[in-house]
Amino acid sequence: MAALSGLVALLLVTGTACGADSARPAGEESISITPTKIAGANYVAPARDVDSSCLAPAPVEDAVDPARIAVTDPRLLDDICALGLQSKVVAVVAKPGAIPTYLGRSVSSLPTIGSPADAIRAAAARPDVVVGDEGAASPFGSARTVSVDPNASWQDRFRAVAEGLGRRGAADQLLADFTAKAKSIGKGIDATHSQASLVRFGTDSETLMGTSSFAGQILALMGVQRPATQRAPGDAVVTPDTFDGADADIIYIAFDSPAGEKHGTSVMRSDRWLDMGAPSWQRTFVVDDPIWFTASGPTAARWVMLDVQQSLNGFSG
Known part of the structure; x- marks a missing residue:
């Protein structure tokens, strides 16, 4: 139950996406991250308390309890x-x-x-x-x-x-609790009636992230729908003919590197990007690439879930 109590506490963490257009601030490790926008897109978690990431110690369940x-x-x-x-x-x-x-x-x-x-x-x-x-x-x-x-x-x-x-039992319980919470939050924000696009920028590329991507899996657990171009497990590199496939009710944007951010920023300021629905409605959000796509574990999964809760359908905590 300690793990569940920690999960509930973490779910109370909220933030708002706002602020002036500027570069992403350094120091993700700090408790408070200065609100920012990147090329007109709100950073979805400007006040992430990363020091609340780890849960309370799970009790040992058998003789295996290593000290080191x-x-x-x-x-x-x-x-x-x-x-x-x-x-x-x-x-x-x-x-x-x-x-x-x-x-x-x-x-x-x-x-x-x-x-x-x-x-x-x-x-x-x-x-x-x-x-x-x-x-x-x-x-x-x-x-x-x-x-x-x-x-x-x-x-x-x-x-x-x-x-x-x-601690296998604790892991099973935490995963079950997470799945239940993801479904509950998804229902609360009416996830099934929203399509979310996942766009990841590289040095000179734009990729539509599929359902098997880490963030794609969390969206699916929450019941969030995906645009037609992103309903397959694999990822798809954007071409001039498939550019509009990045559009949806909301677009979550990630950069795989500083060079990816530079390229992505230029694309996000282009007329073709700004003419799409989500950018014109100001429904674009920048997310942490290490959490949404590079990492893949229960801690990152909770942060993705909270990011979606904060941003989808204008939810505010």
Whole structure:
């Protein structure tokens, strides 16, 4: 129930999308992000309290309760954060700055030991268990390994991490609670009568994100409809002939890099973009690419759900 209480508390976090047109501010890790617009599109979560990302520690359910955890895939820190076990992490195989900042300072401040791992620092970490893909324990000697298939669904990865850390029941309950909450919020904002487009800008490309994208999966759980061009699992690169396929009742926009933001900004200021329905109605929102598309875990899923709750159909908390 601790995990559920934390989830309910997190669902009370709200923000408003407003402010002057400016570049995206630095410091996503800070508690308050200055409201901003990018090329006329509101940033959907200008006041995201990332330090509330991690839930209360889930109680151990069996004899497996490691005191010292090493992680070889930084993406799995999302799962550990959802279980509230980040304080047990003693080493992350990653370069400095590679830990996702949306997980808050209790996670982004965890010790990194390089990628590939520095052998001396790995030995000094002395983990009880190593969480990662097959062969993850190799830098850490004989430590027990929790092998997680990097190609599994985000839900199955979470279950695998939780089971290896003695908390499978907590993971099942959290996922069930999330699904129920997503459906409830979707009903409350009349999601089934709205079509949302997902557009991700690269250095010189625009991609329509399909239903199998991480954000696409969360929209589906909430009952949000998708435009005809985005109802297939795969993503589709926009061409001059398919440009209008980006339009919908609302457009969520992400940039995969600073270069992607520069390119996307130029497209969003073009006449062809501004002539589409959603931009002309001021129904375009910029979202965090690391949360909506790069990450894939229960913590990121909650943030996507809250972003949609704040923005779809003019909902305000």
